[in-house]
């Protein structure tokens with residue numbers, strides 16, 4: 001696509017009032033919420049307000065999303081612990097002038113200075129020549145995370161999405177776990193969740209153990225995630241499984257779990273920490289279960305020489321420096337590798353799955369998704385549902401991605417078949433497609449500068465990349481959905497697929513101003529229509 005549009009995201013001005021809180025500026029957006037910095041009108045207390053808009057979703061998604069919001073609200077309000085971010089208030093926004101936020105849930109939280117993810121990114125940026133070291137106050141951070149985890153587990157919950165992005169660092173050195181929309185309450189020892197996760201932090205069994213399209217989630221998923229996170233914190237960001245992409249690292253973890261590879265923790269990690277991380281990264285759920293979060297927290301404190309886990313000291317050198325950082329086992333630079341554990345070949349029999357961002361949860365139907373199996377819905381024809389027919393030329397691995405992306409849109413005329421037809425016309429489904437002359441790249445032919453406004457993390461690997469098909473297609477769906485809405489607002493209800501294809505090639509404004517498909521993109525739109533007809537019969 002060659003022309004830009006203003007972003008369709010929530011865009012609230014500084015000074016915007018929500019209850020007794022006044023926004024001061026945006027902080028960032030996750031997959032299903034947008035976070036703003038704010039202050040108390042009465043006394044300037046700094047807070048962060050997370051907006052969770054459910055009201056614009058179609059009924060089916062809205063219900064699921066509302067359930068996830070209820071979870072986040074319930075857990076946030078029920079929990080009081082120094083290592084869990086405090087939610088001060090939960091509000092519903094009433095603002096008829098701003099439909100994009102009217103009816104949204106707003107969580108007012110203590111404001112962090114940054115996330116652990118940001119700290120790791122800074123550390124990676126500062127490392128030179130590939131040299132990395134432990135984060136300052138690594139022991140303090142890990143003590144806080146493990147104490148928060150122990151508290152959550154003792155309440156009968158699983159965090160489900162433990163990763164550096166969900167660990168917040170407060171202004172006074174506090175370490176807070178955050179993001180509970182995906183937290184589940186266990187029913188006995190496990191719960192069932194949609195099969196999604198942050199690829200870098202899900203345990204190996206996540207890939208294999210499903211029931212009815214859902215995965216079992218157990219506390220040991222959090223323990224695995226902690227092991228990965230601890231390795232990252234102690235090495236300035238290195239993942240315990242090598243590989244240049246999350247998927248490659250996940251494959252490494254699976255090879256290790258099957259007994260085909262050794263666990264190779266970074267040599268720079270001292271022995272005490274190595275033992276601890278290796279116990280968290282036991283390949284089987286059952287052996288991981290031997291390490292409860294409370295014991296884990298005690299071992300972290302002991303290893304790191306941390307006395308308490310509350311606030312204080314972060315960034316000021318209280319914890320970790322000198323005696324504490326490398327703890328009782330001391331710093332040893334390049335110690336001999338930890339004793340090799342014999343790994344039995346395992347077909348993962350037990351499962352634990354971190355939950356992931358709610359936006360994705362809403363969209364995912366799991367393995368019962370017709371697109372996932374490549375087959376059409378048995379009860380409705382593809383032409384009626386807009387599903388991608390099983391015998392089409394749409395590559396199998398793209399079908400589920402396209403279907404999920406289409407479901408992100410509240411409007412039923414943004415169908416998987418339409419997105420597939422557009423992708424075929426744009427790039428012929430070629431993930432490496434390039435048109436440097438017009439600055440268009442990847443499967444959805446995004447112009448990088450335009451992609452920035454619409455970027456989505458479709459594969460949940462932590463970045464938004466226009467060359468990644470899941471990211472590019474998810475962003476395409478969001479953009480097309482927005483274009484569709486613009487037409488509807490202008491009373492344009494006819495021939496919407498053609499108008500959407502034209503808008504994607506030019507812009508919604510151009511199409512609206514010209515009152516239809518601009519002549520210069522007519523050949524392209526004809527192609528989209530032809531492919532759409534093939535897919536819908």
Ligand SMILES: Nc1ncnc2c1ncn2[C@@H]1O[C@H](COP(=O)(O)OP(=O)(O)OP(=O)(O)O)[C@@H](O)[C@H]1O
Nearest residue numbers: 027028029030031033035048109110111112115357
């Ligand atoms: N209480 C807070 N104080 C300061 N910043 C916060 C707070 N809560 C969240 N943030 C920041 O706001 C941004 C969006 O957070 P959010 O929890 O919505 O999504 P995320 O965790 O980044 O992504 P995802 O939801 O996809 O996992 C992030 O940069 C996060 O660090």
